[in-house]
Amino acid sequence: MMPLVQPFPPDFAERYRKAGYWRGETFPALLRERAVRFAGRTAVVGGEQRWSYAELLARAETAASGFLKLGLMPGDRVVVQLPNLPEFFSVVFGLFLARLVPVYALPAHRQTEVVHFLRRSDAVAYVIAASHDGFDYRDLARAVREEAPALSHVVVVGEAQEFTPFAGFARDGEVVFSEPDPSDVAFLQISGGSTGLSKLIPRTHDDYIYSFRASAEICGLTEDSVYMVALPAAHNFPMSSPGYFGAFYVGATVVLAPSPSPETAFPLIAREKVTITGLVPPLALLWLQAAPNARHDLTSLQVLQVGGAKFMPESARRVRPVLGCTLQQVFGMAEGLVNYTRLDDPEEIIVETQGRPISADDEVLIVDDQGQPVPDGEAGNLLTRGPYTIRAYHNDAGANQRSFTEDGFYRTGDVVKRVAGGYLVVQGRASDHINRAGEKISADEVEDHLLAHPNVFDAAVVSIPDAFLGERICAFVIPQGEKPKAPALKAFMRSRKVADFKVPDQIVFVDAFDLTAVGKVSRKELRARLRAQFLADEQKNAGH
Numbered sequence: 375m376m377p378l379v380q381p382f383p384p385d386f387a388e389r390y391r392k393a394g395y396w397r398g399e400t401f402p403a404l405l406r407e408r409a410v411r412f413a414g415r416t417a418v419v420g421g422e423q424r425w426s427y428a429e430l431l432a433r434a435e436t437a438a439s440g441f442l443k444l445g446l447m448p449g450d451r452v453v454v455q456l457p458n459l460p461e462f463f464s465v466v467f468g469l470f471l472a473r474l475v476p477v478y479a480l481p482a483h484r485q486t487e488v489v490h491f492l493r494r495s496d497a498v499a500y501v502i503a504a505s506h507d508g509f510d511y512r513d514l515a516r517a518v519r520e521e522a523p524a525l526s527h528v529v530v531v532g533e534a535q536e537f538t539p540f541a542g543f544a545r546d547g548e549v550v551f552s553e554p555d556p557s558d559v560a561f562l563q564i565s566g567g568s569t570g571l572s573k574l575i576p577r578t579h580d581d582y583i584y585s586f587r588a589s590a591e592i593c594g595l596t597e598d599s600v601y602m603v604a605l606p607a608a609h610n611f612p613m614s615s616p617g618y619f620g621a622f623y624v625g626a627t628v629v630l631a632p633s634p635s636p637e638t639a640f641p642l643i644a645r646e647k648v649t650i651t652g653l654v655p656p657l658a659l660l661w662l663q664a665a666p667n668a669r670h671d672l673t674s675l676q677v678l679q680v681g682g683a684k685f686m687p688e689s690a691r692r693v694r695p696v697l698g699c700t701l702q703q704v705f706g707m708a709e710g711l712v713n714y715t716r717l718d719d720p721e722e723i724i725v726e727t728q729g730r731p732i733s734a735d736d737e738v739l740i741v742d743d744q745g746q747p748v749p750d751g752e753a754g755n756l757l758t759r760g761p762y763t764i765r766a767y768h769n770d771a772g773a774n775q776r777s778f779t780e781d782g783f784y785r786t787g788d789v790v791k792r793v794a795g796g797y798l799v800v801q802g803r804a805s806d807h808i809n810r811a812g813e814k815i816s817a818d819e820v821e822d823h824l825l826a827h828p829n830v831f832d833a834a835v836v837s838i839p840d841a842f843l844g845e846r847i848c849a850f851v852i853p854q855g856e857k858p859k860a861p862a863l864k865a866f867m868r869s870r871k872v873a874d875f876k877v878p879d880q881i882v883f884v885d886a887f888d889l890t891a892v893g894k895v896s897r898k899e900l901r902a903r904l905r906a907q908f909l910a911d912e913q914k915n916a917g918h
């Protein structure tokens with residue numbers, strides 16, 4: 375089994391401790407302390423359940439002893455794929471208490487992705503909900519079991535069938551758990567995945583707790599705040615920016631929305647007096663559209679955070695007049711660096727920029743393609759290093775080689791410019807992934823699936839600007855033999871058992887790729903040309 379490490383160099387680690395960023399806090403210690411300090415206060419609201427802080431700890435302890443009784447050993451990895459249910463928290467905190475390591479999968483992930491996470495992490499257990507949104511995760515568990523030899527336990531929240539019921543976990547007697555070291559890897563987060571399948575991101579107690587402790591302060595969280603989890607709980611944004619962990623840190627209440635749609639979220643905001651939540655831009659647009667006619671009282675909402683993809687200034691400008699709250703732009707990444715506009719920033723900064731870093735020790739370099747720094751105000755590639763940005767992915771030498779410079783800067787793949795005050799404006803990106811409503815999709819990965827179809831000779835996948843999604847997935851396909859129909863190709867993609875958000879929105883059949891000019895064109899260049907041609911054609915058609 376590959377050991378779990380996050381190799382911060384000792385001199386940097388020492389610096390981050392000295393500066394007071396890394397305080398030796400751990401998830402288990404945090405939960406225990408809060409369960410005493412905020413014992414009777416409401417920690418979690420979800421479905422029909424309301425748990426106090428004391429109850430959250432009790433449930434996490436039960437979960438922890440249940441996992442250990444299955445025979446799991448500290449350090450073992452457990453893939454967690456749960457929708458926004460309160461049990462998400464008892465499972466995850468239970469794993470932390472038992473020193474087991476959660477690996478987060480999104481509810482939208484399917485066999486291909488889950489098998490990849492299980493194998494890459496050597497996971498021995500997999501936690502699912504019985505079913506959600508019409509999808510039966512037990513069927514998925516049966517399928518992945520065949521392909522992941524290390525997997526020995528499937529734990530189900532809800533009706534377990536032949537698997538282990540989470541509800542059956544029990545605690546008999548006092549269980550003593552061993553304490554993690556603050557520099558241990560606490561969990562594996564998944565990357566947006568710019569080339570191929572998602573990479574696994576090891577985050578330590580020290581670095582991650584710093585990121586959400588500082589975020590909670592920047593976002594003005596207090597024990598009277600009510601944070602709503604609108605996006606999937608496994609995503610880094612609602613997890614830590616400041617997210618539910620930031621909320622638990624200060625003793626606030628966390629409300630789980632089963633869906634981020636206005637129909638579900640608005641009544642919940644009114645009922646629970648939600649003060650802050652985070653959305654991706656397409657959802658923010660839906661909220662802006664729905665709010666003027668909403669019957670529900672949204673006046674408790676003080677802050678709407680928007681991030682995960684670029685929120686256009688025209689839309690950003692509408693947040694305050696329409697929703698009556700402060701917009702906070704959030705430009706972050708599961709690998710680390712998170713930027714926020716500050717709540718008291720002038721409206722122009724809030725509307726026009728994606729914020730500035732959390733920490734004075736977040737090093738931000740903006741360089742040209744030769745690695746030379748560009749002047750402020752000019753666009754360049756964003757590199758970063760700091761007290762909560764990883765130095766390496768788990769078990770992926772190739773990605774580590776590509777994604778980090780020799781002196782440990784993470785190559786974000788984003789193209790940004792720095793403006794006055796150190797604020798960043800995201801201009802685009804250098805890497806070939808599609809940011810579809812905040813979900814990052816690798817062009818390589820989609821091409822690979824399309825190429826598996828017998829009637830596809832070649833495929834190139836690009837992002838096309840989309841008024842609602844931000845970007846949509848467009849696949850250019852050269853057919854061979856009998857030309858397949860677009861719906862059939864989409865159905866084929868689905869049959870490959872991948873997350874639905876990776877299925878191309880649009881398929882354009884072409885006879886050949888124009889490879890003239892230099893003879894051999896890189897994939898990157900080919901995609902850029904196809905995209906440019908498509909946009910030019912679209913504009914021409916619009917003109918007629």
Ligand code: OOB
Pocket residue numbers: 565566610611615680681682683684685703704705706707708709712728786788800803809812814
């Ligand atoms: C968040 O994390 P990931 O890991 O799913 O995706 C990171 C990438 C960034 O490198 C950037 O390309 C894009 O998502 N992104 C934005 C953005 N926020 C993220 N692009 C433009 N404007 C923004 N505001 O997406 C994430 C993690 C923590 C907090 C917020 C978002």
